[in-house]
Amino acid sequence: LPRNVSETFTGCPIIEYLDLSRNSLSEIPPVVKRLKYLESLQLQSNYIDFNLTSENLLPLKKLRTLNFGGTPIVAWTTPIPPLPLLVNLSLSDCSLTKPGPAPFEFPALEILDLSQNYNISLSQNTFTQLRKLKQLILRGCELSSWPTLPPTHFATIDLSGNNFTTLVNLEKQGVTVEVLNMSQNKIFEWDDPDVFLIHANNERFSNLESQFTSLRLEKNRFATPDVKSQKQAPNLHGKTHSSRRATWVQQVNLSLNSISAFTPAMLESLSSLAAVDLGGNHIDCSDCRTPALQSWLRAAGSTVKVLVLGEEGPLRCFLPASLEGAPVAAVQFDASACRDPTVRLRWALGLPLSVALSALLLFGALGFCYRTEVAYLVHLARVRASARRPADLGRCAYDAFVCYSGKNRKWVMRRLVPLLERRPQSYVLCLFDRDFRLGTHIVTNIIDAIEHSRKVIVVLTQHFID
Incomplete structure (x- = not known):
């Protein structure tokens, strides 16, 4: 539609x-203010310099x-x-620095989406x-x-993809929520055994335990302190499971983090x-x-359901290599090294490494340090091999x-992508912001993108050169 649509809907x-x-x-x-029966207005993905003047919304009471x-x-x-019946308001990816x-x-608003507004205040x-707000989406802000x-x-409440570094106790905020999504943040530790508990003097949370409440913390930066305890932590069997105390959250997802061990405070909170x-x-x-x-x-089986990536099953060892894949609960632990703090040091300094092991470690380290170059050489060999045979364009998933x-992302997303992906061209583009696989090495992603695209478009700007 043209920018001036004042006469378009006068007959409707x-x-x-x-x-x-x-x-x-x-x-x-302006013609919108004549549509007094309007219940839904969709204005997404419009002009790049949109001016929001709200006087045309005043008559839209429905x-x-x-x-x-x-x-x-x-x-x-x-x-x-303050539209009296407005239930759903979406301002996602609107380049906002503040929400109006x-x-x-809005007295009736239940869903508010402010996601993908970078640096919003x-x-x-x-x-x-x-x-009456029920769903608040602040993803990627x-x-x-x-x-x-x-x-x-x-x-x-969706707060995923932000820069939070600490775990927040919602009970102290006076807020209850069924699903709190804080995945893909930068939260790295918690050391409060009562972080999930309800304070006895908070009447607002007195009946919360009957409600299902989920906290998503996957893909954060939770890890265990580097300093390992030289004494065995106290046996928690029968201590914290005999009477489960009321919590403001029922289920917590800590998968896909970097936790290697659990402190007593962490175990008590879980x-x-x-x-x-x-x-x-x-x-x-x-x-x-x-x-x-x-x-x-062993003690959690009767009160706490331990899941592994969404399914019931035994938690397994990742390290050391000799125990990889073994159920943690069934491992025969050798506590002798923990009793004597000098044992590991004597083993590390007292046994000389063989030449073969040294060479193996050296080549492994070199392979790790130069893994990008190795990936490039492998890709170069594939390119040369593919040059000797006819190109199979049928296997290409992308046109370019x-x-x-x-720094040129805004121009690409607002100008180039709409120009090429919309009709009549309807080309399928591969963008690293949108189509690269998470968790895969950047070089591997680039190689796969080039191999599965018919063409390569380079946006050659000064930012690209620098």
């Missing part, structure tokens, strides 16, 4: 659902859904009026008036501090849960805290792989 005054997404609109069309997702809002002069010129005031009263929320019960997922962690069964973990696993600087 009873429209209830209007989708104006993926057009060239630079503002909310509006329930308002979606600006993917529309870069460069000017927001007046706050959205004034706090949100939230004031203390941004959400305080949203008393690079937040590092907990937002101030109204004291209500949420169905979902003992209050109904279920915990510990899969994908590199458990070191030679750590001196292994006996405490074994005792906890786009190579560009991260």
